[in-house]
Amino acid sequence: MVDLSVLFHAIETVVSWPGIALLALGVFIGIIGGGLPGVGGALTLAIATPFTLQMGDITAIIFLIGIYNGVMYGGSISAILFNVPGSASAAATTLEGYPMARVGRAVDALTISAVSSAIGDFLGGVAVLAILPVLVSIVLLFGTPEYFLVAVLGLSLIMVVSEGSFLKDAMAGGFGVMLATVGIAPMLPTQRYTFGQLGLHNGISFVAALIGIFAVSEMLRLSKQGGTISRGGDVDIGGSVRSGIRTVLSKPLTLIKSSIIGLLIGAVPGSGGSVSTFIAYGEAKRASNNPEKFGNGSEEGIIATESSNNATVSGSLIPTLTFGIPGSTTTAVLIGALMLHGIRPGPALFGAQINLTYSIFVSLVVCSLIIFALGLLVVRWAGYLTTVNTSVIIPIIIVLSVLGAFSLNSNYIDVFVVLALGIVGYFMESYDYSIVAFLLGLILGPIAEENLSRSLSLSNGSLDIFFATPLRLLLIVATVVIIVGPYLGPVLKQQLGSTSNA
Amino acid sequence: MSEDSAESGDLIRMIVLGTLITGYIFLGYAIGLFWVTPIFALAHLIYTGQKWWVTAIITIGLTGVAYVFVALMNLDIVTGGL
Numbered sequence: 047m048v049d050l051s052v053l054f055h056a057i058e059t060v061v062s063w064p065g066i067a068l069l070a071l072g073v074f075i076g077i078i079g080g081g082l083p084g085v086g087g088a089l090t091l092a093i094a095t096p097f098t099l100q101m102g103d104i105t106a107i108i109f110l111i112g113i114y115n116g117v118m119y120g121g122s123i124s125a126i127l128f129n130v131p132g133s134a135s136a137a138a139t140t141l142e143g144y145p146m147a148r149v150g151r152a153v154d155a156l157t158i159s160a161v162s163s164a165i166g167d168f169l170g171g172v173a174v175l176a177i178l179p180v181l182v183s184i185v186l187l188f189g190t191p192e193y194f195l196v197a198v199l200g201l202s203l204i205m206v207v208s209e210g211s212f213l214k215d216a217m218a219g220g221f222g223v224m225l226a227t228v229g230i231a232p233m234l235p236t237q238r239y240t241f242g243q244l245g246l247h248n249g250i251s252f253v254a255a256l257i258g259i260f261a262v263s264e265m266l267r268l269s270k271q272g273g274t275i276s277r278g279g280d281v282d283i284g285g286s287v288r289s290g291i292r293t294v295l296s297k298p299l300t301l302i303k304s305s306i307i308g309l310l311i312g313a314v315p316g317s318g319g320s321v322s323t324f325i326a327y328g329e330a331k332r333a334s335n336n337p338e339k340f341g342n343g344s345e346e347g348i349i350a351t352e353s354s355n356n357a358t359v360s361g362s363l364i365p366t367l368t369f370g371i372p373g374s375t376t377t378a379v380l381i382g383a384l385m386l387h388g389i390r391p392g393p394a395l396f397g398a399q400i401n402l403t404y405s406i407f408v409s410l411v412v413c414s415l416i417i418f419a420l421g422l423l424v425v426r427w428a429g430y431l432t433t434v435n436t437s438v439i440i441p442i443i444i445v446l447s448v449l450g451a452f453s454l455n456s457n458y459i460d461v462f463v464v465l466a467l468g469i470v471g472y473f474m475e476s477y478d479y480s481i482v483a484f485l486l487g488l489i490l491g492p493i494a495e496e497n498l499s500r501s502l503s504l505s506n507g508s509l510d511i512f513f514a515t516p517l518r519l520l521l522i523v524a525t526v527v528i529i530v531g532p533y534l535g536p537v538l539k540q541q542l543g544s545t546s547n548a
Numbered sequence: 549m550s551e552d553s554a555e556s557g558d559l560i561r562m563i564v565l566g567t568l569i570t571g572y573i574f575l576g577y578a579i580g581l582f583w584v585t586p587i588f589a590l591a592h593l594i595y596t597g598q599k600w601w602v603t604a605i606i607t608i609g610l611t612g613v614a615y616v617f618v619a620l621m622n623l624d625i626v627t628g629g630l
Contacts, residue, residue, distance in 0.1 A: 099621070100620075100621065262569065265565065265569075266562050266565060266566060267562075269561050269562045269564075269565040270558040270559065270561060270562045271558075435596075435598070437592070437593070437596035437597075437598060438593075438598065438602060438606060440565065440592065441588065441589040441592045441593060441606060441610065442606065442609075442610065444569055444572070444588070445585055445588065445589065445610045445613060445614070446613065448572065448573060448576070448581065449581060449585070449613065449614060449617050449623075449625065452581060452617075452623065452625060453617060453621055453623050456623060456624065458577050458629040461573055461576070461577070461581075462573065462577075464573075465569060465570060465573050468569070469566070
């Protein structure tokens, strides 16, 4: 049962001043960030995070949630107008959006995208609000040993997110864990890799590392590209807002189904919008009465990809808030922002700070209305966004990144971290080292270490504490399955196949 | 041949940006990020051949942003870290 008093308090927080204004501003900034190819959600959030230092905890998080949602919709603008997805999660939208724009139905496509995104957001937010009380009781079962095991489970997800060489991704994850060891050890007064520098006693700032990995490395890549963002030339911005809305409302089943797909896949750490949109797209094509239209400007295709894309936001916040495991790179930055405001994902968010948790999900529902209004407002001039020269964007992003990093702790070491990790991030991306694996290591390494130390203190050094309850055993089994599954799965299949043939 | 020269041109652009960012950060550490911000923006915009008015607007705008960090967020980016 939803705690109504907490829910009403959250609604009041979000819709009152300045919450609602910051949410709208966040969505607007997110749309711009999402609409600029190469910028994307993680980078927009990383740059905006230092600006929230002066805000209250709840208003800051509401503002950042607005940006996250805006980015998810904004990515579709350049995907539709110029065949250039603003973010990976908008890649599937290009398949149908750009062909529609090419035949003079850009406004139709942008409207369908805005309305589908808004509805996906709404359905995702409401669904999570409904299951939140169940989540609360599950999360409260977790203690220190469980958190260590969950962090190890999260680290093992590097196997799941690995798309190329597992060795490279394991190295990227290990590098993240190593960086997180800099500073004073969690339970002991021991300095590690501080080289006598006072500024390194608190470790490497997570947000500064993220700014470097995303902002600086991406700007180095954009500088190689040069020219304007849009390379497809002018696109005819024709069509009508009304017909776009009518089209979306005539496909309720596609909307609901795609939103559910987005919600469920978003909740799986390491996946995210880029996976859910393609699955929703495939399902919409399979179930469509006109599958031959897909690839030539199918409205159903855009409805499926955009509603699942925005519902992914709600889904990805579940592992983020409950266990601190990022569902995507964007939620990894969000965890950094939460930590910057002294908020640790975990049981506290479902106990003493339950107001914040409800406010986050109420923000998602309110965001849907803002995206609906702003989205329809920007459709006619959205095309200008993608004609910006990358050489103009680069100094703006670099200056905001450097000043933003310095503002975190007034510490020049954070600025040097931005530079160093920017260069490292560029080479990691160039040589196919997973950034998601690196982030998993950077985020979960310290959580694992801290909870391991605490658990061993509780058990006087005995490892039996990790096998003491069925929940802990379940977490160990899940970790083992994730690690050995990809190797054992094919062998077992082969064995079963040969047995049935015999 | 022409592809090779385009690729080396791209690489040179990236190396120049990398050098400018490194210079921005180290010089900022020495004399203060506030003073180096307009120099960095101006240098990059001139190197990439932007129109004079775009260069002027972006440079002034970013100096304004740096001033906002000093005035509103009370950041000491005027004196440097040495």
